[in-house]
Amino acid sequence: MSATADGPLGAAGFRRVTDWAAPGKARARAAEIIAGQRSGGGEVLRNPHRDQEWAQSVVRAPRLLNAVRDLIGPDVAVENTFGVVKWPGRPFEVPWHQDGINDRLELDPLWSVAAWLALTDADAASGCLHVVPGSHRGGYLPYAVEAVTGAARGRALGVHVTDGAPVEPVPVRAGSGLLMDTRLVHSSPSNLGTGARVGLNIRFVAPGGVRMRDGSDPSLTPISGTGW
Numbered sequence: 001m002s003a004t005a006d007g008p009l010g011a012a013g014f015r016r017v018t019d020w021a022a023p024g025k026a027r028a029r030a031a032e033i034i035a036g037q038r039s040g041g042g043e044v045l046r047n048p049h050r051d052q053e054w055a056q057s058v059v060r061a062p063r064l065l066n067a068v069r070d071l072i073g074p075d076v077a078v079e080n081t082f083g084v085v086k087w088p089g090r091p092f093e094v095p096w097h098q099d100g101i102n103d104r105l106e107l108d109p110l111w112s113v114a115a116w117l118a119l120t121d122a123d124a125a126s127g128c129l130h131v132v133p134g135s136h137r138g139g140y141l142p143y144a145v146e147a148v149t150g151a152a153r154g155r156a157l158g159v160h161v162t163d164g165a166p167v168e169p170v171p172v173r174a175g176s177g178l179l180m181d182t183r184l185v186h187s188s189p190s191n192l193g194t195g196a197r198v199g200l201n202i203r204f205v206a207p208g209g210v211r212m213r214d215g216s217d218p219s220l221t222p223i224s225g226t227g228w
């Protein structure tokens with residue numbers, strides 16, 4: 001698709017998904033995750049949908065899955081999940097990046113969608129997502145891993161947002177979230193609030209939506225449809 005095409009999420013490149021879980025239920029789940037991570041100070045959960053019941057049920061939440069199917073069709077698999085616990089007062093910035101490209105793969109933005117789901121309330125103080133609306137229209141930017149500086153706990157990824165860009169913080173209540181074009185440029189700052197902030201990032205794909213850059217096979221978990 002051309003770099004300027006809107007894609008399934010239209011001109012903004014993102015939209016909210018409201019109440020994929022009841023707020024109280026999402027917060028209770030977050031409390032369990034926080035309790036499990038607290039002793040080791042863990043911050044990152046890699047692919048919890050592969051072996052953790054809570055994440056297996058989150059990626060199949062009916063309201064979420066229906067919204068994803070509306071965007072990319074009935075056959076849906078999960079390519080990756082990434083849980084983040086941001087402890088209050090501990091530096092952990094996620095740098096500007098696009099979810100659909102990394103050193104291993106590139107997702108077709110017509111046949112994939114990224115979700116960011118809040119398990120606790122997330123606002124500007126506690127490190128909610130910040131997006132650059134419309135940035136997906138520029139296509140994928142050259143992917144480059146740079147030296148990590150300052151508070152960035154993730155990797156700096158060669159995506160630079162200039163002063164004056166229309167950056168929009170997107171506060172989200174527990175149990176709601178965002179669906180994003182996989183080219184949308186986004187980031188999140190450290191948690192300067194008072195409680196831990198928990199979120200789950202999911203990459204959903206339709207058949208043919210993944211191109212591996214390193215020749216390996218994608219690791220997909222089918223969750224909907226008969227086309228897998």
Ligand SMILES: O=C(O)CCC(=O)C(=O)O
Pocket residue numbers: 082084094099127128129186187188199200201
């Ligand atoms: O949880 C966060 O603060 C950001 C996560 C994110 O942007 C990602 O995993 O792509």
